[in-house]
Amino acid sequence: MTDNETLERLPDSLPDDPMHWADAWLKEATAAALQTNPNSMIIVSVDANEQPSARVVLCKEFVPDPGYLVFYTNYQSRKARELTSNPKSAALFHWDAFGRQVRIEGIVVRSPEAESDRYFASRGWGSQLGAWGSDQSEAIDSKEQLVAQIRQRGANLGLSLADGTQQLTNDTIPEISRPPHWGGFRLWANAIELWISGEDRIHDRARWTRDIVRSSEDRFATTPWSGTRLQP
Ligand SMILES: Cc1cc2nc3c(=O)[nH]c(=O)nc-3n(C[C@H](O)[C@H](O)[C@H](O)COP(=O)(O)O)c2cc1C
Numbered sequence: 279m280t281d282n283e284t285l286e287r288l289p290d291s292l293p294d295d296p297m298h299w300a301d302a303w304l305k306e307a308t309a310a311a312l313q314t315n316p317n318s319m320i321i322v323s324v325d326a327n328e329q330p331s332a333r334v335v336l337c338k339e340f341v342p343d344p345g346y347l348v349f350y351t352n353y354q355s356r357k358a359r360e361l362t363s364n365p366k367s368a369a370l371f372h373w374d375a376f377g378r379q380v381r382i383e384g385i386v387v388r389s390p391e392a393e394s395d396r397y398f399a400s401r402g403w404g405s406q407l408g409a410w411g412s413d414q415s416e417a418i419d420s421k422e423q424l425v426a427q428i429r430q431r432g433a434n435l436g437l438s439l440a441d442g443t444q445q446l447t448n449d450t451i452p453e454i455s456r457p458p459h460w461g462g463f464r465l466w467a468n469a470i471e472l473w474i475s476g477e478d479r480i481h482d483r484a485r486w487t488r489d490i491v492r493s494s495e496d497r498f499a500t501t502p503w504s505g506t507r508l509q510p
């Protein structure tokens with residue numbers, strides 16, 4: 279990676295560190311703050327009937343070496359259930375203002391418990407309560423019922439909430455531990471495409487692939503990236 283000028287086009291001799299390029303793009307989009315959630319990405323899962331589904335999550339860590347990204351969710355949600363039975367996934371970032379798209383494919387595994395604990399502890403208590411309070415992806419009859427459920431679970435955690443609200447009755451910030459059904463996933467990349475918008479739809483595209491082989495519960499051994507320029 280060099281400077282911004284280099285980022286406007288992919289060089290003919292393709293770089294061998296595409297995850298670093300993507301990471302630099304994410305950092306640039308974050309610094310520019312042109313959108314509320316520059317770290318938002320679409321994550322795809324596939325169910326037992328081979329039906330794909332997509333939704334936005336926030337990329338909370340992008341680790342170019344050895345090459346995975348992290349998002350957090352409810353482990354009982356639809357996406358988590360599908361990714362657990364079929365861990366093949368795809369992620370997509372689109373930074374419209376920059377004319378850039380990053381497509382990543384790979385294998386999803388759960389983050390180490392200690393990493394999820396650390397991240398959960400860094401969140402505000404309201405979000406922490408939300409993780410306990412919502413059975414993500416399950417049906418519920420009304421918003422009122424959802425709020426009542428969250429308040430009930432807050433009471434179970436020992437929180438003192440004002441009548442009918444999710445406001446604390448005192449200023450003491452409660453300590454809430456991570457629910458066992460909530461935590462991180464790592465998407466380990468075995469393919470990545472960088473796309474840069476070009477004039478007259480002559481865009482720059484290149485796709486890199488590599489082999490990843492599971493070496494432990496949450497780690498993979500990786501081969502070097504091999505890149506190919508693609509027609510737009
Ligand atoms: C900007 C944005 C950020 C989101 N971030 C997350 C997230 O980090 N984790 C999450 O579980 N859901 C997040 N969501 C909600 C998901 O898109 C989705 O509604 C939810 O995870 C349930 O998906 P599922 O039923 O397919 O599992 C986000 C939605 C938006 C629009």
